[in-house]
Structure formats: C-alpha cells, structure tokens
Amino acid sequence: MRSTNETAAKDRSNIPPKSEAVAPQVIGPQGVANEATAPEATASAAPRWQELGLSKNDLREMYYNLLIARTLDERIWLLNRQGKTAFVISCAGQEATQVGFAKALQVGHDIVFPYYRSLALTLAMGMTPTEVMLHQLSKAEDPSSGGRQMPSHFGLARLNMVSVSSPVATQLTQAAGSGYASKVKGDDKVTYTFVGDGGTSKGDFHEALNFASIHSLPVVFVVENNGYAISVPVTKQMHIKNIADRAVAYGMPGVVVDGNDLLEVYRVAREATERARRGEGPTLVEAKTYRYRPHSSSDDDRAYRTKEEVDEWRHKDPISRFERYLEEQGLITKEAEQSVRTRAKQAVDEAQRYAEAAPNPTPDTIMRYVYAEEGQQ
Amino acid sequence: MPVKTVLEAVREALFEEMRRDENVFVLGEDVGQRGGVFRATEGLQKEFGELRVLDTPLAESAIAGVAIGAAVRGMRPVAEFQFADFIHPAVEQIIDEAARFRYRSNNAFSCPVVFRAPYGGGVQGGMYHSQSVEAMFAMWPGLKVVTPSFPYDYKGLLKAAIRDNDPVVFLEHKKTYNFPSIKQEIPAGDYIVPLGKANVVKEGTKLSVFAYGMMLHQSLQAARTLEAEGTSVEVVDLRTLRPLDKETILNSVRKTGRAMIVHEANLFGGFGGEIAAIIAEEAFEWLDAPVRRVAGPDVPGMPFALPLEEEFMPNPAKIAQAMRQLAAY
Numbered sequence: 055m056r057s058t059n060e061t062a063a064k065d066r067s068n069i070p071p072k073s074e075a076v077a078p079q080v081i082g083p084q085g086v087a088n089e090a091t092a093p094e095a096t097a098s099a100a101p102r103w104q105e106l107g108l109s110k111n112d113l114r115e116m117y118y119n120l121l122i123a124r125t126l127d128e129r130i131w132l133l134n135r136q137g138k139t140a141f142v143i144s145c146a147g148q149e150a151t152q153v154g155f156a157k158a159l160q161v162g163h164d165i166v167f168p169y170y171r172s173l174a175l176t177l178a179m180g181m182t183p184t185e186v187m188l189h190q191l192s193k194a195e196d197p198s199s200g201g202r203q204m205p206s207h208f209g210l211a212r213l214n215m216v217s218v219s220s221p222v223a224t225q226l227t228q229a230a231g232s233g234y235a236s237k238v239k240g241d242d243k244v245t246y247t248f249v250g251d252g253g254t255s256k257g258d259f260h261e262a263l264n265f266a267s268i269h270s271l272p273v274v275f276v277v278e279n280n281g282y283a284i285s286v287p288v289t290k291q292m293h294i295k296n297i298a299d300r301a302v303a304y305g306m307p308g309v310v311v312d313g314n315d316l317l318e319v320y321r322v323a324r325e326a327t328e329r330a331r332r333g334e335g336p337t338l339v340e341a342k343t344y345r346y347r348p349h350s351s352s353d354d355d356r357a358y359r360t361k362e363e364v365d366e367w368r369h370k371d372p373i374s375r376f377e378r379y380l381e382e383q384g385l386i387t388k389e390a391e392q393s394v395r396t397r398a399k400q401a402v403d404e405a406q407r408y409a410e411a412a413p414n415p416t417p418d419t420i421m422r423y424v425y426a427e428e429g430q431q
Numbered sequence: 432m433p434v435k436t437v438l439e440a441v442r443e444a445l446f447e448e449m450r451r452d453e454n455v456f457v458l459g460e461d462v463g464q465r466g467g468v469f470r471a472t473e474g475l476q477k478e479f480g481e482l483r484v485l486d487t488p489l490a491e492s493a494i495a496g497v498a499i500g501a502a503v504r505g506m507r508p509v510a511e512f513q514f515a516d517f518i519h520p521a522v523e524q525i526i527d528e529a530a531r532f533r534y535r536s537n538n539a540f541s542c543p544v545v546f547r548a549p550y551g552g553g554v555q556g557g558m559y560h561s562q563s564v565e566a567m568f569a570m571w572p573g574l575k576v577v578t579p580s581f582p583y584d585y586k587g588l589l590k591a592a593i594r595d596n597d598p599v600v601f602l603e604h605k606k607t608y609n610f611p612s613i614k615q616e617i618p619a620g621d622y623i624v625p626l627g628k629a630n631v632v633k634e635g636t637k638l639s640v641f642a643y644g645m646m647l648h649q650s651l652q653a654a655r656t657l658e659a660e661g662t663s664v665e666v667v668d669l670r671t672l673r674p675l676d677k678e679t680i681l682n683s684v685r686k687t688g689r690a691m692i693v694h695e696a697n698l699f700g701g702f703g704g705e706i707a708a709i710i711a712e713e714a715f716e717w718l719d720a721p722v723r724r725v726a727g728p729d730v731p732g733m734p735f736a737l738p739l740e741e742e743f744m745p746n747p748a749k750i751a752q753a754m755r756q757l758a759a760y
Contacts, residue, residue, distance in 0.1 A: 209539060209540065211536075217535055224528050227496025227499075228496050228528070231497035231499060231503075231508075233500075234485075234501055238501075258496065264490070265488065422537075422538070423534050424533070424572050425533070425575075426597055430538070
C-alpha cells in the first residue's frame with residue numbers, strides 16, 4: 055500500500071471517489087500506513103458477519119434500521135413538498151455509516167454528540183420514528199426540542215444523545231469534554247461524535263482532536279465525508295486526499311472506511327470503540343460516502359454537481375449493497391425484504407399519523423426554560 | 432475576620448468549592464503549575480492534582496467546548512480565560528451552545544459552566560489586555576453575567592455561580608485584583624451572595640449612580656467628593672448584569688430623581704444604554720433630569736500610552752464633574 059503522504063501528493067482530485075472502491079487503511083500515530091485486515095482477504099471460511107460476531111438477528115435489525123431511516127427520510131421530503139414541514143436536512147445515502155456506528159456503541163451507556171445529518175444513527179440508537187416525526191413537525195411533544203429547533207437537530211437524554219446546534223463542529227470540543235469527564239470520573243463510557251467533511255475545516259476540529267489526544271480520551275471522531283460542504287467539493291476544502299490523514303498530526307490512529315459498506319463500518323467502529331474503552335485514546339474515522347439529496351430543502355444541488363454523479367453513487371447504494379450481501383449469504387429472501395419494507399412503511403405511516411395529529415407548542419410556553427426553573431437542575 | 436484582596440477572595444472561593452464538590456474542576460491556560468497569570472488559581476493544582484486543575488493548550492474555543500461537554504456529563508467546570516480580550520474565539524461556544532443548551536433542548540440538557548475572565552483597563556494593558564466585554568454577553572438570554580466589585584461579593588458570588596445550574600460569565604476587573612484600598616474583611620468559610628441582586632453601597636438623596644467593577648470604586652470616591660461639597664449621592668453596585676436587579680435600580684431612581692451610569696466599556700452599545708432605557712420606560716415620571724452615562728470613548732480599543740489610557744478611563748475627577756452637572760440640571 056502506498057503511504058498516505060504519497061497518496062496525497064499524487065492525487066488530490068479523487069474526492070469524492072467515483073467508482074474506485076475505497077481501500078480501508080489504518081494510519082498509525084507515526085504516519086505509517088498499514089494494510090487493514092479485510093475479512094474477505096483472510097483465509098477463514100466463516101462468513102464476514104460471523105467473524106464480526108454478529109448474529110442473524112443483528113443483521114436483520116441493521117437491515118431494518120437502514121430501511122426505516124431511508125423510508126422516513128423519503129417521507130419527510132414528501133411532507134416538505136406537500137407544505138407540511140418547512141425544512142428538511144437529509145441523511146439519504148449515508149445510512150450505512152450511521153447504522154454501523156450505532157451497532158458498535160452501548161446505547162444509554164456511551165455518549166453521542168451527533169450532527170444534523172444523523173437521522174439513521176438516531177433511529178438505530180432507539181429514537182422512535184414517531185419521536186423523529188414529532189421533532190420534524192415541531193410539535194409540543196418533540197422530545198429533542200419541544201419544537202424550538204429546526205428539524206434534524208436531534209437530542210434525546212434517555213439515549214445520552216446530546217442536543218445538536220446548527221453551527222458545524224461545535225460538538226467536537228464538547229465531545230472531548232465528555233471524554234475528559236469520563237477520565238475524571240474514571241468510568242468506561244465512550245463518547246462518539248459525528249461531523250461532515252465541511253466541519254473539519256473549522257478550528258474546532260483541530261482543537262478537539264488535539265485536546266482528546268493529549269489526554270488519551272475515550273472519544274471516537276467520525277467524519278461522514280459526503281464530498282461536499284453544501285456546494286463546495288472537498289477538493290476545494292483541503293489539499294489532501296483523506297481527512298483521516300490528519301490524525302497523524304494529532305498522534306492518533308486515522309482510519310478511512312468505505313462508508314457504504316455496513317459491515318466494514320461496523321468493524322472499524324468496533325475497533326475504535328474497543329481502543330477507547332481500553333483507555334488507549336481517541337480515533338479519527340473517515341467514512342467516505344455520499345448524500346443523494348441537496349444539502350437541505352433550501353438548496354439546489356444542480357448548481358454544483360451533475361445528475362450523472364448522483365446516479366453513479368445511487369448505484370453504490372449502501373442499502374441495496376447490504377441487501378445483496380444478505381441475499382448472497384442466503385440470509386434473506388425477496389419476500390422477506392418486502393415484508394421488512396412493509397414494516398418500515400407502516401412504522402412511518404403510524405409516526406406521521408400520530409405526529410400530524412399531535413398539538414403544536416402553545417405560544418405561552420415561549421419563556422420556559424431560559425434558565426432552570428424553581429427546584430430544577 | 433481576615434482582610435482579603437479581590438484576588439484572594441476569588442482563590443478562596445475556588446478552593447472551598449473544589450473541596451465541597453468533587454465535580455468542580457478548573458481549566459484554562461497556565462492555571463495549573465503556574466497558578467494562573469494573575470495567580471487566581473495558585474495552589475489549586477497542588478491540592479487537587481492535575482486532573483482537576485488542568486493546563487490547556489492555547490485554544491479558547493476548546494476551553495469553552497470542553498467545559499460544556501464536561502458540564503453536560505454532570506461536572507461543574509470553571510473555565511478561565513486568561514484575559515477577556517482573548518475570549519472571542521470561545522464566543523460561539525458560550526453564546527450558541529452554553530446559553531442555549533437548556534432552551535433548545537426544552538429543558539432536557541443544561542450547561543452549568545462558569546466562564547471566568549479578567550477584564551478592564553487602567554493597567555497599561557493596551558487594547559488587547561484591557562477590554563470590557565460585559566455588554567456582549569449580557570445581551571444573551573440563557574447566560575448569567577456577574578461583575579462584582581468587592582472581595583466579599585467576589586467570593587460569595589463566585590460560589591453562587593459555581594453552584595448555579597446555568598452558564599455564568601464571571602468577569603473580574605483585573606485592576607481591582609490587588610488594589611490596596613479595595614481589601615475587605617471577609618468571613619472564612621462558606622457563604623453565598625445570590626446572583627441577580629444589586630447592592631446600595633452608599634445611600635444618598637440627590638442622584639443615583641449605577642456602576643460595577645473598578646468603576647464602582649471610582650464612582651464611590653467621586654460620590655464622597657460630592658458629599659463633601661454638600662451633594663448627597665446614592666451609589667448602587669449592580670454586582671450582576673444578568674439577571675439585572677431592576678427593582679433596586681428603579682427604587683433608587685424613584686428616590687433621587689436623577690440617574691447616572693458609569694462603565695469603562697465604550698459608550699455606544701454599552702450596558703449603560705440598557706439601564707437608561709429601563710429607567711426611561713419604567714421611571715420616567717420620577718426623573719428630574721435626563722439620564723447621564725459616563726463611559727469610555729468610542730475608539731476601537733484602549734490605547735497603551737499612559738496619557739491616552741488616562742484619557743480613555745473614567746476616573747473620580749471626571750465622574751465627579753459629571754455628577755455636579757447632573758445635580759445642577
């Protein structure tokens with residue numbers, strides 16, 4: 055394998071990756087790139103999912119999580135077109151990265167600082183479609199914000215999923231602070247934080263990784279590199295091929311993973327988690343993926359990318375890919391797939407029905423919770 | 432009771448709160464081994480160790496962000512910014528994040544961080560070691576902003592700030608840290624001064640002066656001069672700018688009929704404008720004269736050269752002159 059520096063020097067125009075599969079690589083603190091052990095490359099006869107310690111039930115659950123996220127995402131766009139919700143920010147195309155990480159973390163024990171594209175992560179962690187829809191439609195029962203924030207600004211205390219804001223990358227130093235709290239308290243919680251490629255340009259990215267590494271904090275930094283910061287392609291955001299290469303500068307491992315390969319994401323997520331849990335410090339993971347939709351419902355992506363490019367990525371769809379894998383492994387039939395799709399659609403129908411009927415926040419609540427109220431923490 | 436400086440009062444509050452609650456920890460540049468460039472955290476690391484008295488990299492956004500992330504996890508961080516002038520990279524974290532955590536999550540999350548910063552001039556700190564940043568923070572709901580003047584209040588208010596369940600910007604006027612005449616007897620051991628309460632430090636009848644920090648002391652001195660000249664001046668130490676003790680302000684104006692605000696931050700957009708507006712809206716009928724503001728000039732920063740710095744700073748002579756004019760209106 056080429057060293058990452060050579061890679062960067064030879065080719066800095068290869069982002070977003072078009073057709074070439076992304077080779078997983080692990081970059082050690084000294085900048086030495088090592089070949090990652092891809093399960094297919096081993097001589098073992100056991101299938102990859104078994105090697106990863108996953109059960110058939112796990113695979114079914116992960117498949118459902120991919121589908122529920124996509125189904126809900128598409129429904130939200132539909133509601134937007136119908137004028138029922140003012141704003142959409144979508145995760146379509148990035149589901150495998152998020153579902154892979156959700157599977158590797160201990161929900162309710164570990165801490166998650168997500169970002170506004172974390173719909174699939176949120177669902178896979180256990181926020182229900184109804185809760186998401188209440189948030190999307192800004193209802194009083196919206197558990198993330200009571201209708202105060204734009205949609206996709208997730209947060210759910212019971213899942214240790216910390217409230218999201220709109221400025222990018224602010225969550226990264228906060229995640230480092232959460233990791234520091236674990237160190238002071240001496241607990242074994244791992245903190246995960248998610249950010250787009252765009253967010254890595256901010257100083258917070260540097261400050262957070264640097265801080266986390268100095269103190270060997272149990273933090274996993276996940277960059278979902280979907281190729282664009284709204285309209286600006288990564289080639290105009292940075293002069294390197296892999297964001298993960300920056301890990302070298304912080305003395306932590308940097309891992310590039312094909313973000314559309316669910317099992318590979320899970321493997322990488324689990325390794326980063328185990329490293330953090332063992333007290334060995336943070337990891338930077340870069341998942342190469344793609345968003346199918348414009349940045350948000352206020353954006354028009356035709357201004358900066360071609361339909362051909364989007365179509366090309368749709369052919370590498372993470373959900374179809376996992377479906378094919380399950381079929382090849384004889385773990386699912388077309389019929390069973392259809393039944394999972396139906397189940398997802400029913401859950402979304404029910405979520406929409408409930409949320410549409412739910413009451414809006416009442417104007418007299420606007421002054422609540424500026425500060426702690428009497429007797430509250 | 433022992434006599435303490437402002438700096439000693441701050442340090443004593445930190446020691447006592449860290450002993451009281453193991454979740455309290457201090458972070459910032461040079462706060463550990465060096466004990467802070469102003470020595471506010473001196474001795475803390477020796478007693479509480481490196482984990483709880485943390486020297487950070489020179490990265491203000493991270494100091495704030497790390498504090499916020501730790502607070503979300505139940506810690507009680509006290510983040511020191513070496514000079515208020517250098518807090519600006521952290522403003523996004525303080526305003527967009529800390530101030531909104533509770534509101535934006537509909538009360539699901541809170542962010543009990545104390546952001547400490549020495550502010551103010553008159554120490555030949557030039558334009559990047561002299562700024563007064565209180566108005567910028569006081570304008571944001573969700574934050575509390577504390578600007579004590581006396582050692583007793585520094586200790587009691589800092590302890591209250593650390594125990595508060597919301598983020599507090601705690602501003603310490605650096606000229607008062609070791610100012611000999613600002614020493615005060617303060618009780619050893621635990622006491623609290625509640626946030627949001629102003630204090631009438633000198634009663635008077637002819638006019639009311641509202642101030643905080645070093646300007647409170649300068650105003651007091653000017654008031655004594657006026658007193659000797661036969662004009663009775665009431666001096667109110669605001670202590671907390673947010674939540675603001677409107678009641679004490681309005682009661683004082685209703686008594687004297689004349690109001691003056693003194694701060695060293697520049698006039699335009701300064702906190703004095705807010706007080707003037709409150710008085711105009713809620714005590715207009717009691718006013719015998721227009722509200723008067725004494726403040727720093729509208730220049731981008733406090734110049735370094737002594738004659739220029741002196742020109743910038745309101746002082747007892749300038750304040751006394753303004754008082755005479757207001758009293759004579």
